[in-house]
Amino acid sequence: MPDPLLMKYAGQPGREAIAAYLATGGYEGATRALKELTPDEIVALVEASGLRGRGGAGFPTGRKWRLTPKREGDVRYLVVNADEGEPGTFKDRTLIEGDPHQILEGVLISSYANGVHQAFIYIRGEMFLGQERLSRALAEAYGRGFFGKNILGTGFDLDVVIHRGAGSYECGEETALLESLEGRRGEPRVKPPYYPAVRGLYDRPTVLNNAETMAHIPHIVRLGVDGYKAYGPPILYSVSGHVMRPGVKELPIGTPLREIIFEHAGGLRPGRAFKAVFPGGSSAAILTAEHLDTPADFDSLAKLGSMLGSSAIIVMDDTTCIPAVIRRTIEFYRDESCGKCTPCREGTIWLSQILDRILEGHGRMEDLELMDNVAQQMTGICLCALGESVPPALRASLRYFRDEYVQHIKTGTCDVAPAPVAAGGSA
Amino acid sequence: MSSAPPATTVRLTIDGREVVVPKGTTVYTAAKQAGIEIPTFCYHDRMAPLGACRVCLVEVEKMPKLATSCTQEAGDGMVVHTVSEKAQAGQRSILELLLINHPLDCPICDKGGECPLQDNTLKFGPGQSRFVEVKRTYRKHLRMGPTLVLDRERCILCWRCVRFGEIVAGDDALQGFERGYHSQIATPQMAPVHSKFIGNTIEICPVGALTSATYRFRSRPWDNRAVKSICPHCGCGCATTLNVRGNDLDRTRSREHPEVNDVWLCDKGFFGYEFVQSPERLTAPLVRKDGALREATWEEALDRIAGALRETPADAVGVIGGARSTNEDNYLLLRLFRGVVGTNSIDFRTDTANPLPVSSAPWGLPGSIADVERADAIVLVGCDLTEEYPIVWLRVKKAVDRGARLVILNPWELEVARWATHSLTHRWGAEAALLEALAGRRDAVEVAAKSGAPADRLRGAAEALAKASRPLVLLGRTAVERPDGAQVLAAAEAIRDAFPAAQIGLLRGRANSGGAQLLGLVPDMLPGYRPIGDADARAAVEAVWGRPVSEAAGLTTRGMLEAARSGALKLLYVVGADPATDYPDAHAWEEARRGLGLLVVHDLFLTRTASSADVVLPVLAYAEKAGTVGNIEGRVQRQDAAVRGPGTARSDGQIFSAIAERLGTELAFASWEAVFAEVAALIPGWAEDARMAPPRPAPVAAPAGAHDDTAPGPAADGALALVVGTRLFDRGTMALRCPGIRGQAGEPFVGLHPDDAARLGIVEGTLCEVRSPRAALRLAVRALPGLHPGHAYVPRGYESAPASVLQDERGPVAVTVRPAGGGA
Amino acid sequence: MTARVLSGGTLAEIARLRGLYPRAQSALLPALHAAQDQVGYLTPEVMEDVADALGLTTTEVSSVASYYTMFFTKPVGRHKVRVCTNLSCYLNGAEQVLHHLCQRLGVAPGETTADGQVLVEAVECLGACEEAPVLLADATRHPRVTTAAIDDLVERLR
Numbered sequence A: 001m002p003d004p005l006l007m008k009y010a011g012q013p014g015r016e017a018i019a020a021y022l023a024t025g026g027y028e029g030a031t032r033a034l035k036e037l038t039p040d041e042i043v044a045l046v047e048a049s050g051l052r053g054r055g056g057a058g059f060p061t062g063r064k065w066r067l068t069p070k071r072e073g074d075v076r077y078l079v080v081n082a083d084e085g086e087p088g089t090f091k092d093r094t095l096i097e098g099d100p101h102q103i104l105e106g107v108l109i110s111s112y113a114n115g116v117h118q119a120f121i122y123i124r125g126e127m128f129l130g131q132e133r134l135s136r137a138l139a140e141a142y143g144r145g146f147f148g149k150n151i152l153g154t155g156f157d158l159d160v161v162i163h164r165g166a167g168s169y170e171c172g173e174e175t176a177l178l179e180s181l182e183g184r185r186g187e188p189r190v191k192p193p194y195y196p197a198v199r200g201l202y203d204r205p206t207v208l209n210n211a212e213t214m215a216h217i218p219h220i221v222r223l224g225v226d227g228y229k230a231y232g233p234p235i236l237y238s239v240s241g242h243v244m245r246p247g248v249k250e251l252p253i254g255t256p257l258r259e260i261i262f263e264h265a266g267g268l269r270p271g272r273a274f275k276a277v278f279p280g281g282s283s284a285a286i287l288t289a290e291h292l293d294t295p296a297d298f299d300s301l302a303k304l305g306s307m308l309g310s311s312a313i314i315v316m317d318d319t320t321c322i323p324a325v326i327r328r329t330i331e332f333y334r335d336e337s338c339g340k341c342t343p344c345r346e347g348t349i350w351l352s353q354i355l356d357r358i359l360e361g362h363g364r365m366e367d368l369e370l371m372d373n374v375a376q377q378m379t380g381i382c383l384c385a386l387g388e389s390v391p392p393a394l395r396a397s398l399r400y401f402r403d404e405y406v407q408h409i410k411t412g413t414c415d416v417a418p419a420p421v422a423a424g425g426s427a
Numbered sequence B: 001m002s003s004a005p006p007a008t009t010v011r012l013t014i015d016g017r018e019v020v021v022p023k024g025t026t027v028y029t030a031a032k033q034a035g036i037e038i039p040t041f042c043y044h045d046r047m048a049p050l051g052a053c054r055v056c057l058v059e060v061e062k063m064p065k066l067a068t069s070c071t072q073e074a075g076d077g078m079v080v081h082t083v084s085e086k087a088q089a090g091q092r093s094i095l096e097l098l099l100i101n102h103p104l105d106c107p108i109c110d111k112g113g114e115c116p117l118q119d120n121t122l123k124f125g126p127g128q129s130r131f132v133e134v135k136r137t138y139r140k141h142l143r144m145g146p147t148l149v150l151d152r153e154r155c156i157l158c159w160r161c162v163r164f165g166e167i168v169a170g171d172d173a174l175q176g177f178e179r180g181y182h183s184q185i186a187t188p189q190m191a192p193v194h195s196k197f198i199g200n201t202i203e204i205c206p207v208g209a210l211t212s213a214t215y216r217f218r219s220r221p222w223d224n225r226a227v228k229s230i231c232p233h234c235g236c237g238c239a240t241t242l243n244v245r246g247n248d249l250d251r252t253r254s255r256e257h258p259e260v261n262d263v264w265l266c267d268k269g270f271f272g273y274e275f276v277q278s279p280e281r282l283t284a285p286l287v288r289k290d291g292a293l294r295e296a297t298w299e300e301a302l303d304r305i306a307g308a309l310r311e312t313p314a315d316a317v318g319v320i321g322g323a324r325s326t327n328e329d330n331y332l333l334l335r336l337f338r339g340v341v342g343t344n345s346i347d348f349r350t351d352t353a354n355p356l357p358v359s360s361a362p363w364g365l366p367g368s369i370a371d372v373e374r375a376d377a378i379v380l381v382g383c384d385l386t387e388e389y390p391i392v393w394l395r396v397k398k399a400v401d402r403g404a405r406l407v408i409l410n411p412w413e414l415e416v417a418r419w420a421t422h423s424l425t426h427r428w429g430a431e432a433a434l435l436e437a438l439a440g441r442r443d444a445v446e447v448a449a450k451s452g453a454p455a456d457r458l459r460g461a462a463e464a465l466a467k468a469s470r471p472l473v474l475l476g477r478t479a480v481e482r483p484d485g486a487q488v489l490a491a492a493e494a495i496r497d498a499f500p501a502a503q504i505g506l507l508r509g510r511a512n513s514g515g516a517q518l519l520g521l522v523p524d525m526l527p528g529y530r531p532i533g534d535a536d537a538r539a540a541v542e543a544v545w546g547r548p549v550s551e552a553a554g555l556t557t558r559g560m561l562e563a564a565r566s567g568a569l570k571l572l573y574v575v576g577a578d579p580a581t582d583y584p585d586a587h588a589w590e591e592a593r594r595g596l597g598l599l600v601v602h603d604l605f606l607t608r609t610a611s612s613a614d615v616v617l618p619v620l621a622y623a624e625k626a627g628t629v630g631n632i633e634g635r636v637q638r639q640d641a642a643v644r645g646p647g648t649a650r651s652d653g654q655i656f657s658a659i660a661e662r663l664g665t666e667l668a669f670a671s672w673e674a675v676f677a678e679v680a681a682l683i684p685g686w687a688e689d690a691r692m693a694p695p696r697p698a699p700v701a702a703p704a705g706a707h708d709d710t711a712p713g714p715a716a717d718g719a720l721a722l723v724v725g726t727r728l729f730d731r732g733t734m735a736l737r738c739p740g741i742r743g744q745a746g747e748p749f750v751g752l753h754p755d756d757a758a759r760l761g762i763v764e765g766t767l768c769e770v771r772s773p774r775a776a777l778r779l780a781v782r783a784l785p786g787l788h789p790g791h792a793y794v795p796r797g798y799e800s801a802p803a804s805v806l807q808d809e810r811g812p813v814a815v816t817v818r819p820a821g822g823g824a
Numbered sequence C: 001m002t003a004r005v006l007s008g009g010t011l012a013e014i015a016r017l018r019g020l021y022p023r024a025q026s027a028l029l030p031a032l033h034a035a036q037d038q039v040g041y042l043t044p045e046v047m048e049d050v051a052d053a054l055g056l057t058t059t060e061v062s063s064v065a066s067y068y069t070m071f072f073t074k075p076v077g078r079h080k081v082r083v084c085t086n087l088s089c090y091l092n093g094a095e096q097v098l099h100h101l102c103q104r105l106g107v108a109p110g111e112t113t114a115d116g117q118v119l120v121e122a123v124e125c126l127g128a129c130e131e132a133p134v135l136l137a138d139a140t141r142h143p144r145v146t147t148a149a150i151d152d153l154v155e156r157l158r
């Protein structure tokens, strides 16, 4: 197993200082890109690397860049999605806090590759420490001439603005993010006809990528396609929930769930049995023990009707009440729904009302049919993927854990104890 | 942007039917063309698709998911199903989800019977609901001002009303607040809605969430008779439908006219109808007997008038008014006064003392109202567009959205300034100089110094104009109705010389002014804009009338008042006008009144003018008579009679015929159509909906003179230049009797720039005495940060405080503003 | 037009922010953050000031402000304690954390203590699941929160 690429230095004290970053070869990729490579060569590199977006949709990054019209003299923008809000996902925050220059270098290279002179980093409003470190890093990088006018004497200009969100999961959705960046309510734009690549920020062609996606770019340029691929290619799994060693695990993409959970994340708490897992954030259908040997990659998980999404692995042991967990996820989507489209706005409130009844002991057997049907009706007709993220987990839970719902309906309770909060001093 | 690709068509199949549509058409529109109905809520064909409500789902073969037909572009070879099981299931799901939180209080809902949600549920909806939870509740029926009622429980969040305010009106009147299932339509702190177009949101709301405060519970749609009418207020002549139950006028709705109002109306049009059935309407003639006006029979009244007309020499008779009558009424007016009585002293322009000759400055637009949206630069000079001609603003807004540059020159900042590329406030009177600067005839810096408008913005505006290929200059009354108005016009023509493509319009006139001008209710014109000096024109008229027509031009309104004062004019006949209030010099009017032997007035109400008259005749209102009217485009439009008039009120035309008869001339026509036909014989092209713009005016010779220095600046004693402005919502004779309008007008006031107020030591709200050399008014002070310093703004149209008492027909006046009671 | 509530400093900051973007409205969220930092919450007057500073309508500004959970249109505590209650924290006792904190402060989630010092909010995933259960005390993140940790946090905030 190769040692980590993106996470190698992440979290080292003082890592956000540019000196520390430069000392380990920082901005070499960018220097090479601007001085030795043409934009097209870089797009080709990224395409050949097979890098797929890390925001959740897994769209091939190189192809996205190719889709962006590059007419001479046209204004284009680069927007980095650092709004990380998918439950269970914390890789972007880890990189931003732990090695911010890695992302900034990616921004520089990507902007050059796409003929962009103005970039925006949309950072989650609640990510206070990340904002502070990223801003410090950016200021220092400006000071060293990696941003601003005539960068590294190449005549290339680039300005970067860090834009702070204000509390909205939906603003992570690319078009809602653009609306928010334009100073409006975080409501998504209808796609098709227009995708950000063609008509994005201020209706201009816009390259919009996830923060982790940016962090891969310097390494691809530095190591070349084969050198980069030799690392797996790498991906960051955010592992959390009922595991002994939660955290960001940089592993070759496609590492089996069992290995991720039981080796890299230290397995379950003593005496506990595995119950279920969200393999790609709460927007992914939950899986059970029988699926543990599935490689955690885009296609294998899709085959199971789930998804890799933002590669956030949330593990649940036998102390977990599945209906309660599902209610929590539905509440989340209900409260984060922007309210623009009917199915998401009304479907989430309806489903959460039904779940409340069931968990309060007033459930009816027909409610299971009804929930599954309402969820199924929502599928495929919502304006954006937030609404589409509601049904999978719920419907999977009705499939795999129907008996838990039935118990709640029949007895008004269940026999799993909620995990107690540790009493000792803060670790 | 990229040049448009060659227009091509696509061929697709919808429900088995072949449809061919231009590339770029949506599936929804294509289906509609093929006569296939797909339910919609958020989509409105005057706004870009939003794709929010999701009800318009259709199945497109080879597409993984259902598509919203309102956003889906029709593709070549596409196969679409709107009634397949899958499509219908999608539509049903949305309707079920929309209904779970809808109160279903249809029996008590105004929308009942004309509700898209009701209709779509019937046609496309689920059988019954599976929803057993608690519905979302809000406080019902929020009053959002005098005209709008909001019921958030009924709202289905289609966003139409919000987007109307953003896209069409540009006033942001209603917005979405909160989010998710808490999302709601509101204003900040639920304050009364601030808009001049809110009635349209009531029209396009697909449920009963937005309803009219004046129509609520009045009636059910199926009881309503719909009558074609034309809005009687500003001069745009918007097409309306009047809803009538029995003899009750229930509401006004907009009627589509692509060239005029499209599908919209302003709120004066929507809510300005209740005056028609006011209990204060005049129901019988009044004749002055020993000093007092007393009810009289029509015979008495008409004999009195006929007698006076017989005794008075023709050149001592004058007629003013006509803007509120139909063209047919006005034609009979001409036949009576030009033909039978023999006077040319006829003028429909009763509210100006300095009219420019129609031959060089006709009132109205150079093209259609729709043409305005095709201009690529628009210059508004002394024209408070949203207050005076709101529907024209909607076209300007569209032009702006298409990239047109908007330049505004005005002594006060207009409420639409934020849409302007260059908005300049300046000293009143500097318009001519500013226009010459725009035309590149004068140095921006020098003009800036004189006008008080910032030089850089003036230069910017000039550059913006220079870039335009279809500029449109719209002059308003604030700019031209001064003794030096001719210079302003000449300066505007300088722009036309600089940019030959430039069009110039003079935005003036209300109600049927356009028709009155077209028929020649002016001292020097005959029907069809033909000069009275033109022998052929006279011959043509004489041939039809069988009467000689004098070639000598008559007097203007101002001329008639002067003649009355000097005793040369004895009999003044006022048709549907209130010069005592509206003529910009109340003092001059009163002196003239004293000089008159007989004052006759046609009106709906006992106006200030009427109450000083010798004979007052009750006439029918627009909704009570059929006929045609003309608008600021010179378009002739038809209106039908909706309700019966009060008491013995008659149409102006009937009255003129009756008088003619008493003077021994048969002027009886079988119907208004017969009159219309006779006019057609005199005016080539005269026809329903024909637009007869005046011939391109002859340039005026600009009288020399330091014309931009006539406005008195602020003097040491704190004197300010009086500027009088128009308000859409005022408290004039009609508005006072329309709760929806009156409620929004507020009290009369004097507006001051905060710096002037501070200089005079006056705080907002103080009751002040506003004194001009003519007289004084007591008005509360309002701070107007957008007003150019050195001016005092007083709105016209407040019956209780007519600005005209301060004005002087000879020109601008300076006023002093002092706390009432306090000060010297 | 002079500002109603916003200080010269805040207005200058808003002007600076405005300069960062091709269109003024893009500065709205950062401007509202700046205004809220000065005043504590967004009063109607504050939003009018922001609207004037950016050339927007007050309706637009207050509509946008009402969308985002980090903007407050009512008075709230000087200190803001945000307890993550989403999945990973929920699975690790977030409910007990929230319950204990509220009990210690005598408030319900979403409420501010009587002395106006502390606002307690239940929030969604803070993107720090490896530290579950997590809370944010103003700008400081507290990992693996325990009842003891809550107790001395409460002491420090009081």
Ligand SMILES: Cc1cc2nc3c(=O)[nH]c(=O)nc-3n(C[C@H](O)[C@H](O)[C@H](O)COP(=O)(O)O)c2cc1C
Residues within 6 Å of the ligand: A052, A053, A054, A055, A056, A057, A058, A059, A061, A064, A081, A082, A083, A084, A085, A086, A169, A170, A171, A172, A173, A174, A175, A208, A209, A210, A211, A213, A384, A385, A386
């Ligand atoms: C409701 C919702 C929330 C999202 N949140 C995020 C996010 O926090 N960060 C992110 O990078 N992508 C997020 N996405 C995905 C983005 O829409 C977009 O696909 C991604 O940022 C593109 O970057 P990539 O191509 O590098 O993955 C979200 C999508 C949805 C529907």
Ligand code: SF4
Residues within 6 Å of the ligand: B154, B155, B156, B157, B158, B159, B160, B161, B162, B185, B204, B205, B206, B207, B209, B210
């Ligand atoms: S009030 Fe009417 S128009 Fe406005 S969003 Fe609600 S349903 Fe639509």
Ligand code: FES
Residues within 6 Å of the ligand: B039, B040, B041, B042, B043, B050, B051, B052, B053, B054, B055, B056, B068, B069, B070, B071
């Ligand atoms: S009408 Fe098509 S989405 Fe609303």
